[in-house]
Structure formats: C-alpha cells, structure tokens
Amino acid sequence: xxxRILGKGEELPYDLLLLADEFAEVIDRYxxxxxVYVYEIDQKIIGQYxxxxxxxxxxxxxxxxxLPDYQGKGIGKFLLKDADQxxxxxxxxxxxxxxxxxxxxxxxxxxxxGYEMNYLxxxxxxxxxxEPIYENGLQLKHMVMLRKEL
Ligand code: COA
Numbered sequence: 001x002x003x004r005i006l007g008k009g010e011e012l013p014y015d016l017l018l019l020a021d022e023f024a025e026v027i028d029r030y031x032x033x034x035x036v037y038v039y040e041i042d043q044k045i046i047g048q049y050x051x052x053x054x055x056x057x058x059x060x061x062x063x064x065x066x067l068p069d070y071q072g073k074g075i076g077k078f079l080l081k082d083a084d085q086x087x088x089x090x091x092x093x094x095x096x097x098x099x100x101x102x103x104x105x106x107x108x109x110x111x112x113x114g115y116e117m118n119y120l121x122x123x124x125x126x127x128x129x130x131e132p133i134y135e136n137g138l139q140l141k142h143m144v145m146l147r148k149e150l
Pocket of ligand 1: 072099
C-alpha cells in the first residue's frame with residue numbers, strides 16, 4: 001500500500017473531499033494551500049488526505065476520506081499512519097486533526113491512532129458553514145481538535 005502526492009495540474013478529488021466536509025466553498029478555503037495525498041487501486045483514487053502546514057513544527061490533516069465501498073477495511077488507519085510518516089519526514093513535530101463534536105466513529109478512530117483531544121473550536125460549524133449540519137441526529141456545533149506528537 002502506498003500513497004502519492006496529487007500533482008498540481010491534477011483534478012482535486014471533490015467526490016472524496018465532500019465526504020469529509022460537505023460544502024465545496026469551505027473546502028476551497030484550505031485545499032489550495034494543502035498537499036493532497038491519494039491512495040489508488042487500479043488507478044482509481046479511493047482515499048485521500050489533505051495536509052495543511054500550520055507552522056514550522058505543526059501540521060494539520062484538514063480532510064481525510066475513503067470511498068464508501070472501501071470503508072471499514074483499514075484504509076483510513078493506513079492513511080493516518082502514512083500522514084504521520086510523511087509529516088515526520090518533512091520535519092514536523094506535531095499533528096492536529098479536527099472533527100465534529102458528535103462524530104463518534106471519527107473521534108474513536110483518531111484516538112485509536114494516537115491522537116488525544118486537545119481543544120475545542122467553539123461554534124466552528126455554526127460560524128463557518130453556510131447551513132446547519134446534522135450528524136447522528138444532532139447538529140454539529142464545535143470542532144474537537146485532536147493532537148499527536150510525532
Ligand atoms: N462503524 C463504526 N466504527 C467504524 C466503522 C463503522 N462502520 N468503520 C470503521 N470504524 C472505526 C473503527 O473504530 C475502526 O477501528 P478498528 O479497526 O480498530 O475497529 C476505525 O474506524 C478504523 O477503520 P478503517 O477501516 O481504517 O477506517 P475507514 O477506511 O473507513 O476510514 C474514514 C475512516 C473516517 C476516513 C472513512 O470512514 C470516511 O471516509 N468517512 C467519511 C468521511 C469522514 O467522515 N472523514 C472524516 C471527517 S473528520
């Protein structure tokens with residue numbers, strides 16, 4: 001299993017990006033300053049993550065997704081590990097990843113891969129999104145930021 005960086009001239013995989021962040025206008029606030037790594041099977045992109053530099057030492061995974069038919073098979077865990085290795089090789093010391101306060105599966109996945117809850121971006125989903133977002137029957141309000149030392 002290996003990922004590759006998406007080339008500058010290549011089309012962004014919005015089908016995947018929109019699975020993790022449901023408004024393109026929000027994705028476009030960070031994606032052009034991120035490095036996107038893709039995972040392919042038979043030349044079809046089935047997973048991706050976007051890394052965004054916060055400072056010389058800190059980097060954030062702004063978006064991560066696997067196509068629905070391929071979820072639950074360990075690819076998400078692989079992508080998170082791959083991101084760690086790439087960030088470490090680039091000299092970063094700390095990784096962040098954010099998710100919604102009611103995103104239970106994602107909160108579990110990130111903690112299983114070594115992240116710890118670090119702080120809340122209060123009302124992030126209310127202040128930064130054009131419409132309310134509902135997950136697991138509840139409105140998303142705060143973004144939980146999780147942190148990991150590399
Ligand atoms: N129900 C509950 N938990 C599940 C699950 C399911 N159907 N599928 C995966 N998990 C959890 C488990 O805790 C699992 O750990 P385990 O293997 O120790 O049981 C863990 O996630 C890792 O599973 P994995 O198969 O590696 O994840 P994945 O390939 O499905 O990728 C996502 C995880 C989140 C990237 C993927 O589900 C996805 O693209 N979801 C939609 C987009 C999204 O929510 N992105 C994150 C935004 S913050």
